Amino acid sequence: MHPPPSPTLHQGSTFAELYRSAFKAFSTREALVGDGVRMSYRELEQGCHRMVRCFQGMGLRRQDGIAVLAANRPESVMVIIAAHLMGLVYTPLHPLGSEEDQAFILSDVKAKALVVDVSHHAGRGAALAQRHLVPHVLTLGPAAYGIDLLAESSGLDGSDIALDAQPDDILKIAYSGGTTGRSKGIVHHQRTVVTSALQQLACWEWPSEVRFLAATPVSHAAGAMLLTTFLQGGTVHLLERFSVDGFLQTVAAERITTTFLVPTQIYGLLDASEALATHDVSSLQLVLYGAAPMAPARLRQALGRFGPVFAQVYGQAEAPMTISYLRRDAHDLDRPERLSSCGRSLPGNQVRLLDAHHAEVPVGEIGELCVRGPLVMSGYLDRPEETAKAFAGDWLHTGDMARRDADGYLYLVDRAKDMIISGGFNVYSSEVESCLAQHPGVALSAVIGVPHEKWGEAVMAVVVRKKEGAPVDAAELIAFVTERKGVVQAPKLVTFVDTLPLTALDKVDKKALRARYWTGQDRQVG
Template identity: 35%
Template sequence: MYITQGLHRHLQARPNATAIRYLGRGITYAEFGDRVARLAGSLKKLGVASGDRVAMLSSNSLRYIEYYLAVPWADAVVNPVNYRWSAAEIIYSLDDSETSVLMVDDNYKALAARILAESKTVRTLIYAGDGETPEGMLSYERLIEENDPVEDARRGGDALLGIFYTGGTTGFPKGVMLSHHNVAFSSMASQQTGRCNASTRFLHSMPMFHLADFAAMVSLFSSGGTHVVLPAFTPQAVLEAIHDEKINEILLAPTMIQMLLDWREANPEAQRYDLSALERVGYGASPITPALLDRACSVFRNAGFTQGYGMTELAPVATFLAAEYHSPEHQQSGKMYSAGRPYSCVEVRIVDAEDREVPRGTVGEIVVRGPNVMLGYWNKPEATAEALRGGWMHTGDGGYMDEEGFIYVCDRLKDMIVSGGENIYSAEVETAISSHPAVAQSAVIGIPCEKWGETVHAVVVLKPGMAACADQIAAHCRERIAGYKVPRSVEFRDALPLSSVGKVLKVELRKPFWEGRGRGIS
């Protein structure tokens, strides 16, 4: 299997079908395939050899999708760059992977000059923007115009597809090595669940450097649907796209869903957007609270909700919760709030610290084995051996499995709070807090306590125009969870620090409390 396989299929069978829509314009499979082959030819002419790394630092665009296919077409390896990182983190990832060619758009052309000056390995900059090509860079469009198309190398199987750096907010990132087989398998497994087909109009609103969006991209090329691309996520842009482009499938992080619903409620004119075309809403990247899920279901009434649980190292999904479990019946049973069951051909276990499987209903570490598991971490054999010990990917997530094989994610193990010898899972406390009518978002962390070791601290964002005090939050929680889990302190903020895909950066919340102390805050 190889990533460009789906494109070849539709170049042959549906060359005049619309492949991508971007900024109100469409491009057919035939036009797209020609541009990909010419871009691949230009890379080879620039000296990119088999297995060389080519990076992209850009917002979402048509060119980003072309990059993802042209690089393996040229027998090279993709390295999508997280634009939320600092310059030092970006340069580290480029040098660590020995990347020699970097593509940048208008948003990052200034940063590119610093990268070229400070990087030990980047030698060629390609300007993938819409303005005048900066001095010292090559024009993306001119490279396509001036180079002939080349044959696809059909790089595939266990060959390295890409190095997807993860982390970077708590120290220098690790490069996750994924093969064509890893990502192609995830694409096939995704389609088995009913996602993506030839009639799909999928909205790319998550960052394209993130593997979740890339995996959806691969599934869509396999099935022959239409990619609709937003340069970046904003609530208004998403609602407008659903209305204007008749979007029927979307993937969002829970925080994005929260922002979208909040914006819609705060802006009466948003009621004019027709959302009835939307049939499937996938969510992932972090747990969703029951209150938010209920609210989303009431707005997107024609849509079936699905959840994918996983991580970059799992290409990226391990378990899947189908739309049928988002129902009053399964809300009552609790399965609506699980992470679902393992993907086809994927094994999941819950183990203790000695890697022994624990009884059903017992919290332990979630470990995964299957064709989706990464090759390893680039240049980090010790970290690879630790993560893949015994042939299982150790996720670092705490969770349990019920008698029917449904997985319930409790917390990142490193986020677990240990207070007076009791294990407290922040996700459980956050669920209780988020059911308060005045709460928009919350994040729970452990902070130092001389008596108990740690105590529960909540950071809360209130809904616009709503009010609540710390005592009210605590009293609300006390009715829903055990007393020792109730927040001992509550902090109110206007917003939570978020990663580029909407994950709450708890490391930033913990930092003021733990600096200079012994507890790790990575």
């Protein structure tokens, strides 16, 4: 018999190796545009190498932790890539997170360095620096604290470096939103992010020329598409902060072909009819959307305005971006039920809908969506009990309730924590929100459960009216849902607001809404 092969024989690639392959393959092409800067692949690579040498010079070594608090700008992207090239453990901080949450994350992850974009976060960076939570505070630009990373690295050698990252390394520790207490560190080894990147390349319908507009933070969803854009020789355009005018102007000026948006951003574009009419968006070929449910009525409106360019991505922090995908051609107005789907599971993932006993539910019935495969996180940092709960029965339990049809399409009905139990009946808030979206007077809604002495919870709709058209009142909306969904699903209370609270990622913040009604109550859902 032959001796067994070395364990290294079948090891996979690293993010660092994939970035290097892109840099070498497309060295003269334009890689990165933003903040008045246009960089080629070679210039981006050399800038990243200079940052790596700066990190090494201050004593950082492979698998040390580095946290980044920054906006969408070229230097932020360079820091993230440099961390990957060097094999550091990268942790993004929420751009709109609280000081206490950010301080907790720095301590929890035991970061060796904090990088602060002082053009956007100077005050928060100063407050975190004063806490002395990390040995090294680095700033993108001059500041009264820390070391100016841009100045320190500018004169260093930009030639090739040795790639220290190893296939079994931790690449990233991302933190959940902290909706049920202290946020949890979600540990991703190289295999998770490499798997997601390869699934994106294989299964998403990229245009032949990729000009990707990062309209959401690169610290979160948009950041997952940097490498896949570069592996295709595409260009990443950075939008500092999403606004309707800024988005439309950039699409028109740069002939953007693809982007990622969350539903509230798409709604904002649709409701800005005058701005849409005065900007050319015909270059868009693929608009990826996800991170929150999108109302089918608004999706139909978007298809009518932009054409068949929409594709839905579904994942979560514990299994990022590529659990399932709803293709552009599945957005079929002749099959309107498909507009409620998050698509089919992608190759490489095992996806099952399980009941409380970890048994698979029949087609058409609702169960918890659970996942196995190399996309799944390694666990929660130093949280063995919560990791065991998430992995019960050797599945990742996503907390998303879903059903599957006979063709394999998945339909998310709600987050388990967003399900309302009223008088013993389950009410799925996303279904009520989708119904409300069909009313011509509703721009946006959030449906939550509020305390009720008799039923335990009552269904409440918090509604933003459309600015155009006849005003709508509560009784009309209650009757509208009752007629279409029945009395159980219909809101018992409707309140009107000018705006809904949003998270740092522009998702509706239901935790903030619920807090107004559940303070001091026994059941406060995160």
